[in-house]
Amino acid sequence: MCFFEEDGSEAIGIDLGTRNSVVVKFNNKGDYTFLEEHGRQVIKSALYFNSPDDILFGERAEARGLLHPKSLLRCFKRGLTGDTGKLVDGRYQIECNDGTELRLTPKEVSSTFLRNLIDRFNDQNDCNARKLVLTVPAKFGYSLCAALRQAGILDVGMDDVLIVQEPVAAAICYDYEVETIPNDSSLLVYDLGAGTFDVSLLKRKVDGTLEFTDTNGDVHLGGEDFTEKVFIDGKNYFYDNEFFDLDDKNNFDSEEEYAKNIEVLRDVAEKAKEELSLYSQYGKPVTFRQHGKKVDYNWIITKNQFDAMIVSYINRSIEKIDVLLKRNNMTKDDVNRILVVGGSSLIPLVEKKLRDYFGNDDKIVKNSDKELMIGKGAAIIANQIFQEESKTLRDAISFSGMIQKVSDTIGIAIGNSSNIKEIIPRGSKIPFDVTLNYQLNQLVNNENCIDISFHSYDDIEMKNKIIVAHDSNVEYIGKYLSTNVANYHDDDLVKVNVSINNEFIIKVDVEVAGDQLNSGTVRRDGM
Incomplete structure (x- = not known):
């Protein structure tokens, strides 16, 4: 039985994985309630389309897919991260078992799968989940975070959705369930899932604040x-x-x-x-x-x-650790604990390579919950953030004392220019906001609208390069487009305020010659 908020609704956490997903509720007594499938707390991230209105999910989908592969869809999360191998014009082409053909975007598939997970959790546990903490890889793009939150509210129908980076969720679970991270110490989270790899640094400062310091990784390694x-x-x-x-x-x-x-x-x-x-x-x-x-x-x-087949991939992940430590002026000895999570980290070669790199295994946390820890962390955060009566746990997990940072630099291209200027440096604490001043003629496009496109990139990889919007190493986030400004003068002062909140959503407010124009949330076209 679940514990309800005053309005009768629930708050749950979901670790939406490439190959497997976890849905879990954490209550005020410190107990976890999972969505289970044939006794397992890990759910296969798969859909099988009998018809557009008759869809199987999880293990049943995978079993049926062996008989009719064209109706099976899995690993759709990789489509969100730009892996276009199975996409045609940005959509999956699915042949339903009844002969119907569907063309769905990765976001549409993700929304359908999330809705099913939540419905099954509610039915299985007699709950009414209306609020959600959804985890994403640390290197997930800003536009994808915003798109998933939008999908959770508009498409799935949740009342509220909080997007949290996977290493943050893992650290919160570790801090509460395994051992309290000591003050003035660092935690390295090595997260190797089915589709993505992240390595992240978190530090507990002298005052007890847990700070998300930096991250490195590869959204196409898993x-x-x-x-x-x-x-x-x-x-x-x-x-x-x-x-x-x-x-x-x-x-x-x-x-x-x-x-x-x-x-x-x-x-x-x-x-x-x-x-x-x-x-x-x-x-x-x-x-x-x-x-x-x-x-x-x-x-x-x-x-x-x-x-022998996979060692080159594991070595790539170790190289990412080395880059992360060096750019934060840290040595291996500066890392106090290493938390290894993600289903693919169960492979023994992973910990062997980590031991070889760090010189011993004393720092590696003995963790039997590699597949569940991120989902459990999301549930703990959901309990604390969304349930006002969760006072007894606040001191123990203190998500309110968690500082997150942007993982890549954010820049803008203005008007008709494709050159990108940095506005939010990598590592900036969020929430973050900045106000920029321009003359109107710097910002307008050929249609007399203020045109500001947003992009993200790794400033280390792009060091000493002129950064342009069409570079393959630059991610397009989305754009702000104003109403027509033909009635203003070219030299009028324009104030542009850009803010990014705890849910990685970028908002833009623009003022021209003292007049407030339309505000906007930056989203990728079509998202």
């Missing part, structure tokens, strides 16, 4: 890359040893038979990756279909072979 390596190895094995060519569609009676076999091998690759985190080898018969008949092949892959 366990799905490991699965792909195993998948490719499997294809090569069956071709070299069994003369079974999965890449040649002529070996199969139909496109559907070919797609089923690809999905079978991909599912086996995922299972092999998971089992090789626990055992020294994986070896089970793999059943394909060829010309309508079942064909069984044996395939054995050892842990050593698996480690």
Whole structure:
């Protein structure tokens, strides 16, 4: 049974993962309530479309997808981060089992999945969740944070949504559940999920304030890359040893038979990756279909072979740690504790490489909750932020004493120019605001509107470069566009106030010659 707020509504936390998700409620007694699926507290991030109105989710979706792969959609979170491999013109093309074709954006898919998670949690636990803390990778773009919050309120129908960075949620859970982070000490959070990797620094200052210091990472590095390596190895094995060519569609009676076999091998690759985190080898018969008949092949892959496939990815993550420490003038010895989270961090090679880098494992937190900690942290924050009666826990978790910072520099391009000027430096504490002064003729476009586009970038990677909007290393956040200003003079003073709040939403207020123009929230076009 859940504990309700005065208006009868609930506050929950969701860790929306690339491969798996966690939904959890934390109550005033310190107990967790999870959404469970066949006894597991981790939910598969998958959808299967029987029709536009009949959608399966989670394990049921994955099981049905083995029979009809074109109707299955998973790892859609990677579409949010710009991985366009499965997108056509920014949309997933889905063939429903009833023959209907759908074209959905990653945000639309995410909203549908979130709505189902919340509905199932409410039904399973007799709750009424109306407020949500949703976690995102630390390197998630600002426009995506704003878009997800908007989706949670407008599309999913929540009363309020708070976006929190995953390492912050993990640190809050660690601080409350494992051990209090001592004053004047630092915590490094290594977060390796299925789709993204983040490494973040948090410091508890002398006054007890927990400060999110800096982050580094890669939104295209994660366990799905490991699965792909195993998948490719499997294809090569069956071709070299069994003369079974999965890449040649002529070996199969139909496109559907070919797609089923690809999905079978991909599912086996995922299972092999998971089992090789626990055992020294994986070896089970793999059943394909060829010309309508079942064909069984044996395939054995050892842990050593698996480690050799993925070691370059793990080394990349260690390099990100090195860059993070150096740009914060820290050494390995300055890190007091290392918190390892994310489903893919269960792979033993991860902790081995961390031990090798730091020289010992004394700093690494012995954590059995790698897959759940971020979701639990989100639930703790939800309980504290949204439930006024949660006074007894406030001193223990003190999210109000948590300082977050922008993870990348934010800059603007004005008028018809594509050159970007920095306005919010990386590492700035949020909430943050700045007022900029211009002459009107600097800001207007060809339609006599004030035109300000917002972009983010890593100032370390872009050091000593002229930064322009079309650079591949620059993320477009969105733009502010005013009403027509033709009645004003070119040399009129324009005051532009830009603010970013705790939910990573950028707002713009513009004043021309003392007149207030339309205010705006910066969103990516189409979001």
